[in-house]
Amino acid sequence: MSLRIFVEGNDDKNFIVKLLNDLKKYNQIDVLDNINFNNYITIMGSKSKLLDSSHEKYQRISRKIGFEVLEVLFIFDCDFEVDDKNCNGMKKSLECFDNLKKELNWTIPMDVHIFDKNLDYFLVETINKKECYEHFDKLIECLDVEKLKPNKKPIANLYRDLYPYPQFYFKDDRFQPLKDKLIDLFKGIEK
Amino acid sequence: MSEHFIKNIEIKNFKCFEDFKAEGFGRVNLIGGKNNVGKTAFMEAVGINVHSTNILTLFSSLMAIYFERNKLEFIEKGYSVDDLKSLFESRQTYFSKSNINEVHYKLYNKDGKKEYIFNINNKEIAINSNDFSYEVEYISNIEYISNLGFNNSSLQKNYITVQRIDKEYILNKYINEFDNSIEKFKIFDGSPECKLKNSNSYIKINEFGDGLKHYISIICSLYACENGYLFIDEIDNGIHYTQLDRLWEIILTISKQQNVQVFATTHSKECIESYARVAKKLEDNEIIFIELCKREEEIKAFVYPYDWFIDEIEQEHEVRGCL
Numbered sequence: 001m002s003l004r005i006f007v008e009g010n011d012d013k014n015f016i017v018k019l020l021n022d023l024k025k026y027n028q029i030d031v032l033d034n035i036n037f038n039n040y041i042t043i044m045g046s047k048s049k050l051l052d053s054s055h056e057k058y059q060r061i062s063r064k065i066g067f068e069v070l071e072v073l074f075i076f077d078c079d080f081e082v083d084d085k086n087c088n089g090m091k092k093s094l095e096c097f098d099n100l101k102k103e104l105n106w107t108i109p110m111d112v113h114i115f116d117k118n119l120d121y122f123l124v125e126t127i128n129k130k131e132c133y134e135h136f137d138k139l140i141e142c143l144d145v146e147k148l149k150p151n152k153k154p155i156a157n158l159y160r161d162l163y164p165y166p167q168f169y170f171k172d173d174r175f176q177p178l179k180d181k182l183i184d185l186f187k188g189i190e191k
Numbered sequence: 192m193s194e195h196f197i198k199n200i201e202i203k204n205f206k207c208f209e210d211f212k213a214e215g216f217g218r219v220n221l222i223g224g225k226n227n228v229g230k231t232a233f234m235e236a237v238g239i240n241v242h243s244t245n246i247l248t249l250f251s252s253l254m255a256i257y258f259e260r261n262k263l264e265f266i267e268k269g270y271s272v273d274d275l276k277s278l279f280e281s282r283q284t285y286f287s288k289s290n291i292n293e294v295h296y297k298l299y300n301k302d303g304k305k306e307y308i309f310n311i312n313n314k315e316i317a318i319n320s321n322d323f324s325y326e327v328e329y330i331s332n333i334e335y336i337s338n339l340g341f342n343n344s345s346l347q348k349n350y351i352t353v354q355r356i357d358k359e360y361i362l363n364k365y366i367n368e369f370d371n372s373i374e375k376f377k378i379f380d381g382s383p384e385c386k387l388k389n390s391n392s393y394i395k396i397n398e399f400g401d402g403l404k405h406y407i408s409i410i411c412s413l414y415a416c417e418n419g420y421l422f423i424d425e426i427d428n429g430i431h432y433t434q435l436d437r438l439w440e441i442i443l444t445i446s447k448q449q450n451v452q453v454f455a456t457t458h459s460k461e462c463i464e465s466y467a468r469v470a471k472k473l474e475d476n477e478i479i480f481i482e483l484c485k486r487e488e489e490i491k492a493f494v495y496p497y498d499w500f501i502d503e504i505e506q507e508h509e510v511r512g513c514l
Contacts, residue, residue: 002514038507068513
């Protein structure tokens with residue numbers, strides 16, 4: 001029996017794969033040695049597509065719901081209300097997710113993890129030795145360039161540029177809620 | 192899509208398929224799935240259905256499939272009319288329906304007398320088991336290449352078409368691309384042979400690797416099956432991964448030219464990825480991928496049209512059977 005994780009984009013997928021590999025490394029999930037976590041993650045393209053129950057990727061996976069796929073997890077950003085009053089912000093994001101659940105009408109457990117603000121902000125908060133980057137953050141603030149891409153943390157971009165394969169500090173407590181959901185999700189996986 | 196192409200099938204009581212449906216087939220259909228899920232049986236069921244225009248063509252397909260499955264045993268002991276009878280008597284009923292043909296079969300057994308009752312496209316035929324004789328009728332543009340490959344006479348039968356339609360130069364070009372040390376391929380008195388460059392003599396094809404014969408068999412069959420069907424079990428058998436794109440390009444190109452519907456099975460991820468890559472390169476949206484999955488006793492087919500299939504491959508999702 002299997003599971004699926006739905007994410008917004010490629011960065012989210014890469015991050016989840018890294019986190020899952022970390023859980024596997026520390027035996028927090030019991031999976032096959034040669035498991036390819038990519039198999040379990042579907043990129044929807046954007047938050048609006050992820051919350052759109054008529055998306056053709058949901059049609060495709062619907063055929064397997066209850067047959068192969070017995071549990072699903074949706075992971076997305078809550079983003080900023082200023083950009084979208086309908087589905088942004090934690091409260092509205094949850095409402096939109098509840099609506100998605102209702103419309104999909106899948107009769108299997110469906111869980112969700114929503115990042116406060118977005119993945120970039122979350123990752124920056126959890127970078128090990130964050131104090132080393134704080135000077136850069138002050139510089140960015142002084143130059144007032146954050147308004148160019150208000151949803152993207154420049155420090156997160158810098159971190160990714162410096163480390164194309166970033167090593168996030170998964171020991172940070174703030175990862176625990178998502179870890180718990182992933183551990184729970186992979187409990188039912190067929191080996 | 193051509194009128195003669197099979198687009199859907201319903202199967203009851205055939206091998207592992209108790210009650211099975213699949214739809215949305217394309218011109219070229221690659222089937223993936225785990226061991227013993229029924230990939231070959233599914234292809235056989237499709238083959239039997241398209242053969243079922245009359246009782247004799249139906250018998251020919253049943254016998255051909257039975258022979259291919261038991262080829263090695265038959266080499267030792269031969270086969271007889273009883274083998275075909277045992278096929279009919281192993282099931283009480285059988286049903287197969289597609290957009291092409293519909294077949295119902297029932298074994299009637301009363302007071303020790305057995306009768307095989309067929310209904311093919313609404314024509315009923317009852318055959319007393321004691322009166323049954325081995326008589327078949329072949330359909331020349333339906334071909335089945337098993338995982339063991341063609342024998343020389345099957346290869347010759349299809350090569351004759353290549354000669355008849357003057358495609359020997361293309362066949363030799365494809366062979367040369369496969370192995371540039373080979374200049375020509377010919378069949379002499381039933382013996383397929385290749386001539387190497389800078390050599391005056393021909394060498395029997397069995398002296399080369401199995402992949403070459405398999406490759407030539409596929410190309411010859413594509414030409415021979417004009418407006419028909421080609422079934423290939425374990426398509427990548429003996430073929431090195433570096434040759435897979437070439438093979439798929441040939442299959443997609445000739446099947447379009449010759450209007451052949453192709454069904455093939457594989458276990459290989461490289462083969463599936465190559466299929467997706469070539470279909471995308473040729474912008475051939477008549478390709479389909481069929482994933483067969485089994486849960487407890489239920490078998491399901493998940494049919495992926497071109498767009499879905501390409502997306503699954505690009506997302507690195509597993510399509511060789513359910514996880």
